[in-house]
Amino acid sequence: MATAVSPLAVPLPVLPPLAGVRLGATAAGIRYKGRTDLVMMELAASTTVAGVFTSSKCPGAPIDWCRDALAGGKARAVVINAGNANVFTGKAGVETTKASAAAAAKLVGCKPKQVFLASTGVIGEVLPHDRLTAALPALHAALDPDAWEAAARGIMTTDTFPKAATRTVDIGGTQVRINGIAKGSGMIAPDMATMLCFVFTDAKIPSGLLQDMLKKGVDRSFNCTTVDSDTSTSDTVLLFATGETKHPRVKDDDAAMLKAFSAALADLLLDLALQVARDGEGAQKLIKIAVTGAASTKSAKRIAMTVANSPLVKTAIAGEDANWGRIVMAVGKAGEPADRDKLSIGVGGVWMARDGAVIDGYDETPVVAHMKGKEVDIAIDIGLGKGKATVWTCDLTHGYIDINGSYRS
Amino acid sequence: MATAVSPLAVPLPVLPPLAGVRLGATAAGIRYKGRTDLVMMELAASTTVAGVFTSSKCPGAPIDWCRDALAGGKARAVVINAGNANVFTGKAGVETTKASAAAAAKLVGCKPKQVFLASTGVIGEVLPHDRLTAALPALHAALDPDAWEAAARGIMTTDTFPKAATRTVDIGGTQVRINGIAKGSGMIAPDMATMLCFVFTDAKIPSGLLQDMLKKGVDRSFNCTTVDSDTSTSDTVLLFATGETKHPRVKDDDAAMLKAFSAALADLLLDLALQVARDGEGAQKLIKIAVTGAASTKSAKRIAMTVANSPLVKTAIAGEDANWGRIVMAVGKAGEPADRDKLSIGVGGVWMARDGAVIDGYDETPVVAHMKGKEVDIAIDIGLGKGKATVWTCDLTHGYIDINGSYRS
Numbered sequence: 001m002a003t004a005v006s007p008l009a010v011p012l013p014v015l016p017p018l019a020g021v022r023l024g025a026t027a028a029g030i031r032y033k034g035r036t037d038l039v040m041m042e043l044a045a046s047t048t049v050a051g052v053f054t055s056s057k058c059p060g061a062p063i064d065w066c067r068d069a070l071a072g073g074k075a076r077a078v079v080i081n082a083g084n085a086n087v088f089t090g091k092a093g094v095e096t097t098k099a100s101a102a103a104a105a106k107l108v109g110c111k112p113k114q115v116f117l118a119s120t121g122v123i124g125e126v127l128p129h130d131r132l133t134a135a136l137p138a139l140h141a142a143l144d145p146d147a148w149e150a151a152a153r154g155i156m157t158t159d160t161f162p163k164a165a166t167r168t169v170d171i172g173g174t175q176v177r178i179n180g181i182a183k184g185s186g187m188i189a190p191d192m193a194t195m196l197c198f199v200f201t202d203a204k205i206p207s208g209l210l211q212d213m214l215k216k217g218v219d220r221s222f223n224c225t226t227v228d229s230d231t232s233t234s235d236t237v238l239l240f241a242t243g244e245t246k247h248p249r250v251k252d253d254d255a256a257m258l259k260a261f262s263a264a265l266a267d268l269l270l271d272l273a274l275q276v277a278r279d280g281e282g283a284q285k286l287i288k289i290a291v292t293g294a295a296s297t298k299s300a301k302r303i304a305m306t307v308a309n310s311p312l313v314k315t316a317i318a319g320e321d322a323n324w325g326r327i328v329m330a331v332g333k334a335g336e337p338a339d340r341d342k343l344s345i346g347v348g349g350v351w352m353a354r355d356g357a358v359i360d361g362y363d364e365t366p367v368v369a370h371m372k373g374k375e376v377d378i379a380i381d382i383g384l385g386k387g388k389a390t391v392w393t394c395d396l397t398h399g400y401i402d403i404n405g406s407y408r409s
Numbered sequence: 410m411a412t413a414v415s416p417l418a419v420p421l422p423v424l425p426p427l428a429g430v431r432l433g434a435t436a437a438g439i440r441y442k443g444r445t446d447l448v449m450m451e452l453a454a455s456t457t458v459a460g461v462f463t464s465s466k467c468p469g470a471p472i473d474w475c476r477d478a479l480a481g482g483k484a485r486a487v488v489i490n491a492g493n494a495n496v497f498t499g500k501a502g503v504e505t506t507k508a509s510a511a512a513a514a515k516l517v518g519c520k521p522k523q524v525f526l527a528s529t530g531v532i533g534e535v536l537p538h539d540r541l542t543a544a545l546p547a548l549h550a551a552l553d554p555d556a557w558e559a560a561a562r563g564i565m566t567t568d569t570f571p572k573a574a575t576r577t578v579d580i581g582g583t584q585v586r587i588n589g590i591a592k593g594s595g596m597i598a599p600d601m602a603t604m605l606c607f608v609f610t611d612a613k614i615p616s617g618l619l620q621d622m623l624k625k626g627v628d629r630s631f632n633c634t635t636v637d638s639d640t641s642t643s644d645t646v647l648l649f650a651t652g653e654t655k656h657p658r659v660k661d662d663d664a665a666m667l668k669a670f671s672a673a674l675a676d677l678l679l680d681l682a683l684q685v686a687r688d689g690e691g692a693q694k695l696i697k698i699a700v701t702g703a704a705s706t707k708s709a710k711r712i713a714m715t716v717a718n719s720p721l722v723k724t725a726i727a728g729e730d731a732n733w734g735r736i737v738m739a740v741g742k743a744g745e746p747a748d749r750d751k752l753s754i755g756v757g758g759v760w761m762a763r764d765g766a767v768i769d770g771y772d773e774t775p776v777v778a779h780m781k782g783k784e785v786d787i788a789i790d791i792g793l794g795k796g797k798a799t800v801w802t803c804d805l806t807h808g809y810i811d812i813n814g815s816y817r818s
């Protein structure tokens with residue numbers, strides 16, 4: 001179905017070429033008509049890789065494939081299709097991953113286990129790998145260092161706008177680049193959900209350090225966003241380091257040397273995660289929830305996510321109602337330490353309730369104005385300790401029902 | 410706002426008088442115009458009481474009051490108001506509970522701590538107890554053993570129909586009666602949510618046994634239903650035994666003698682819980698989710714509730730789409746033991762997916778017909794163990810957004 005572009009969309013940045021990556025997109029006709037749905041990347045021979053995947057107990061076949069492949073620590077190609085998730089497809093699904101990886105490996109001249117796969121879309125329908133493998137040779141022949149926009153568009157499913165980000169940062173005095181693309185607009189919940197994200201750098205980084213930095217960055221970005229609390233069977237974040245830019249060598253245990261790089265990576269991941277939240281199915285408002293004063297960081301995050309996932313909070317915000325009573329309700333149901341009489345709640349920088357009761361005669365005017373905007377900030381102080389966390393979500397609107405009540409039909 | 414009666418509504422049964430209970434409703438004008446919003450019951454002098462309350466860490470003042478009062482084990486009166494929850498109202502909220510209980514106790518001639526209180530409605534607004542206490546004398550003077558329907562209507566908030574149930578059962582050869590009324594249509598989640606339920610029996614039962622039976626019954630009824638995963642600050646289930654019907658004495662440790670009574674009570678509680686689920690905000694379909702083959706009972710219930718709370722599953726059912734892929738997704742995110750390749754999923758008595766893949770050429774016709782009905786049955790076999798659980802929910806529709814996007818305005 002055609003859906004209007006999210007009112008929270010941001011412009012697509014121009015991603016410059018990144019040494020060691022050539023990419024492209026084509027229309028393989030697997031599910032969609034008249035649009036690209038198959039994306040391929042070829043990576044330089046020295047490329048290391050890290051990955052973080054869904055916590056679902058029922059992951060798709062490509063997740064199993066990538067987890068296996070990750071053990072090798074090396075990558076030469078990525079193949080991504082949109083429209084069919086290759087999930088709950090039994091033996092046929094496993095066959096599809098094998099055939100897809102073998103076909104890409106043959107074109108690139110590598111081992112199949114150096115090919116990484118991701119699929120997203122409908123669950124439970126066999127992914128016809130003959131169409132996929134038939135489209136690969138021409139796609140491979142046309143790979144191009146400048147096709148970032150095509151790739152960002154080719155991985156979309158219910159997304160209403162393509163998502164990309166780029167950063168530059170120093171390693172030992174040499175500038176390196178980080179490029180990333182992502183897709184996702186529903187099932188974006190703790191542990192990532194139907195979200196795919198592919199990040200590339202031309203730096204040369206051992207895979208162990210790469211994995212540590214990725215895990216840390218994902219925990220503070222994708223794992224701090226939620227659209228509807230649902231968690232996909234397919235979410236994947238892959239980080240590739242091509243090693244094509246010469247910089248002082250990073251040893252296996254030299255995390256300190258990558259401090260700036262790690263911060264830039266985390267920043268890029270948060271940028272992409274927020275683009276995904278901005279494209280939440282039916283989203284009209286981006287909501288930031290900052291919890292302070294919780295018993296611990298973990299407790300703060302759990303409270304923040306509970307508020308972010310509350311349908312009653314999300315519908316109130318859709319209705320531009322600063323209904324802090326529903327926020328109290330959501331804090332209360334989180335199961336974390338909280339004392340009703342120490343709790344404070346603010347919206348748009350104005351504290352509305354403090355120490356267990358509404359603030360008599362607080363100025364509602366700026367709050368009402370803030371609620372009408374596209375970005376809503378909620379502050380919750382638990383008043384118990386030093387734990388803090390910030391998460392992001394979007395409102396729950398008729399658009400969400402429209403999109404998800406008729407997705408397959 | 411006016412909302413059409415739920416298409417899942419059931420007729421209100423006629424509740425016969427129950428020895429030791431007189432009740433009534435009046436319009437105290439606390440929030441609503443032109444409708445009753447204050448309900449009172451007076452109970453016989455020998456009445457014992459049991460209660461189960463919200464698990465919220467931020468409960469309303471009436472919950473604190475009832476928990477204290479419950480320690481006494483005796484009850485003489487109940488006062489319930491609709492429209493204002495007396496939650497997050499600081500010291501004023503505590504004052505309101507004291508003043509309300511004192512006023513009712515004076516009329517009945519009992520101790521304030523023998524008065525039980527419940528409030529439901531908007532959070533964070535002071536409940537003007539002068540209006541409540543001003544309305545009590547006339548309400549008390551008019552109490553009547555036949556006013557069950559008036560009471561069931563007087564406790565409603567966003568409910569679209571009143572909820573009641575009645576049972577008769579033997580204790581040692583003597584027939585006793587159980588009458589119950591309930592309200593609730595949103596925030597009906599694990600641990601009960603904005604739901605109030607008041608159950609009365611004319612049997613004579615020690616409060617310890619009463620508490621055990623109530624807890625067990627609530628766990629299998631209200632704690633197995635969810636509308637939107639949100640949990641209220643106010644939910645309350647109270648069970649009163651007036652002791653007005655003479656039957657062989659039930660000793661403190663004589664649970665066996667109450668086996669039939671306990672079963673009838675559980676059945677009545679499930680009846681009321683399903684009436685609440687049928688009135689889920691915006692509900693068009695009642696959904697039953699039966700999980701079998703889980704690693705344990707606890708695991709089965711957690712999986713079932715995760716499916717029941719999944720917005721993607723609930724919107725698919727609203728769209729009459731037997732989207733078992735989303736059910737796989739929800740099973741996967743529950744975090745409980747599950748093996749994709751042993752999982753089976755059925756809808757309306759037809760298995761659609763088995764052992765990790767769709768059943769080739771299963772007959773879709775009865776499934777499509779079933780999805781168009783008002784009651785949708787989902788069966789999930791995990792294929793691992795003997796744990797089983799059944800829970801109920803409703804679909805997620807535009808009606809939910811309509812009601813909750815403009816509740817306060």
